Amino acid sequence: MNSKKNLLTLLRKKALPGGITFLAAGLLICFIGFAMAHFELSNLKFPGTPKWYLTVHIDEGQFELGIRVGEDAAAIQRKR
């Protein structure tokens, strides 16, 4: 019981620096990915039919983040 409480306290203490680290690392990796595409949105298009696990969507020069399922995904596929 006590060790569980200690673990929770430790997690709470580490949450803030951990979250910030993840945030910074994520931003850095995103920047690297964008640099790999030569900072051009057109170079980030997914070849072929978009999959459900694709979360970065670039449609007509617009950038969108999220999971597209059901009607949304079908509509985009028709558009393409």
Add this chain to the structure above:
Amino acid sequence: MNKLTFLARLEKLLKGLPKKERETHLSYYQEMIDDAMEDGCTEEEAVRRIGSPGEIAEQILSEQETTMKPVSAVKKIIITLLLIIGSPLWGSILLAAAALATGLLITALMLVLCAYIVIWCLPVATGALSLSCLMLAVVSTIGAFPIFSGNAALGVLQFGTGILSAGIFILAGWLTLFLGKYFISVTVRFSRWLKHLFTRKKEAIA
């Protein structure tokens, strides 16, 4: 028993009478005591001569009952008839008052509900953000690997998005826990204040 104690007890026993009438009786007995004292009696003697406050109050109240005229049968019938004839008027007023009271009660309940929703709005929003970021983090991070083969830059960008979402998930989750704890205490305090408000009103009515 001195004069003041006698008058205080008598006043307490005659509390059921209208104020004006009660004051008349009290001043009458005060004068009686004063007269007896002027005649040479001591205060205690003068009070003893008049009698006990209980007996006097009983006598006054019994006289009061006999002076009250009983309502005659004719009068009762007239009152009943007037009540029946006037029922469209007082009935509608009564119904309107009941509807108004119900409306006010529902409004009060809704206001209380709104207050609870407003209190919990922030932790619920951060919780929803945390959950959606968790989903995005899982799908983006795992889904980035098959995307690498199609477009490496897009795969790296998606992987970065997944890590970024994981960071937001952790921060939003931490914020939700922190806010949840704080808002639980706020809700408890608000509920206590509401309860106190009603119990105080009840006490005032009693």
